Amino acid sequence: MRKLHFFLILALISTSVCAQKRLRDYGITIGIAPVGKNNSITDVEGVKVGHTTLIVGDSIRTGVTAIIPHAGNIFKEKVPAAIYIGNGFGKLAGYSQVKELGNIETPVILTNTLSVPVASDALITYTLGLPGNEQVGSVNSVVGETNDGYLNDIRGRHVKTQHVLDAIRNASNGPVAEGNVGAGTGTVCFGKKGGIGTSSRVLPKSLGGYTIGVLVQTNFGGVLEIAGVPVAQELDMLPFKNPAKKPDGSCMMVVITDAPLDARNLERVAKRAMMGLAKTGGIAANGSGDYVIAMSVAKNNLVTESTMYKSEVLSNDAVTPIFLATIEATEEAIINSLFAAQTMTAKGGKKIEALPIPKVIEIMKKYNRVK
Numbered sequence: 419m420r421k422l423h424f425f426l427i428l429a430l431i432s433t434s435v436c437a438q439k440r441l442r443d444y445g446i447t448i449g450i451a452p453v454g455k456n457n458s459i460t461d462v463e464g465v466k467v468g469h470t471t472l473i474v475g476d477s478i479r480t481g482v483t484a485i486i487p488h489a490g491n492i493f494k495e496k497v498p499a500a501i502y503i504g505n506g507f508g509k510l511a512g513y514s515q516v517k518e519l520g521n522i523e524t525p526v527i528l529t530n531t532l533s534v535p536v537a538s539d540a541l542i543t544y545t546l547g548l549p550g551n552e553q554v555g556s557v558n559s560v561v562g563e564t565n566d567g568y569l570n571d572i573r574g575r576h577v578k579t580q581h582v583l584d585a586i587r588n589a590s591n592g593p594v595a596e597g598n599v600g601a602g603t604g605t606v607c608f609g610k611k612g613g614i615g616t617s618s619r620v621l622p623k624s625l626g627g628y629t630i631g632v633l634v635q636t637n638f639g640g641v642l643e644i645a646g647v648p649v650a651q652e653l654d655m656l657p658f659k660n661p662a663k664k665p666d667g668s669c670m671m672v673v674i675t676d677a678p679l680d681a682r683n684l685e686r687v688a689k690r691a692m693m694g695l696a697k698t699g700g701i702a703a704n705g706s707g708d709y710v711i712a713m714s715v716a717k718n719n720l721v722t723e724s725t726m727y728k729s730e731v732l733s734n735d736a737v738t739p740i741f742l743a744t745i746e747a748t749e750e751a752i753i754n755s756l757f758a759a760q761t762m763t764a765k766g767g768k769k770i771e772a773l774p775i776p777k778v779i780e781i782m783k784k785y786n787r788v789k
Contacts, residue, residue: 451619464715465485470600481600484582531565564635608638631674635668671692679716
């Protein structure tokens, strides 16, 4: 009965987060490109996202977020990819093979810093268990992280293999839960409660009609701006005033597009996500692990076991609109993570307040940024 009660609590938490208003619900927009149906990374066809959220007692505040790039066997149909390191104070697993070969062969898992090994092991278990992979003897699992140790008992290493497998199994398309869910459960951003956030952009047909989706795990600092408005200064949220407001931390950014791009241009796209982070006031501090994982799920360019690999990719000149879309979607995903997050308490009287949305809206009105 206690176990059932616990999972009911988790379900209620997830439902509450999903119902949380997002930036655009208040009449605030970022950028000029149109958003997708759900304004989410799952607007890219075939992409799914799943969470496992762990909130137990007064000390466990963590979880897992799984990003599934397409519905097939990813090991057999690898995804062209690149990883860009904005600031490397982090523990991202799987980087070197992605850099060398230019593709990803597993789902991407996000979790907390000390759970990277178990998440990597779980991805190996998942991949080896897929039909058709009976002879696979090498798996490059890709796992990103941020450190949620301020609110979470990170040394307890509470994320287990089953939690990762559950996040993969529960992944779905459509709206994505944001804020205090999955890998964002215990994170802190700009001294306020951070979490998971997502956004998308859809280019007009004249520019290819491609969809670009971004998902972020926000746990970093700086001087918050929203759509160019100096919110941190208006709210006296400047860093260095207390431990929760120090600019160190991390941000994991995952960019997926259906545009046909190779690893070289995907790395260029990934660099633009850092520009989106900068537009929110993030500064990539010394102790911040800021990583961008960029993937193309264009169906004709998936890497199979065929001896010859033929792909058709966009020219350099045609990638510029995707750069713009990536910057805009990353900026908005980060702000959505703050708008969706809720105040969280933890052991020892620790408490991280949610962004004071009513005050923020008044500030945005002051700067004529609310339509």
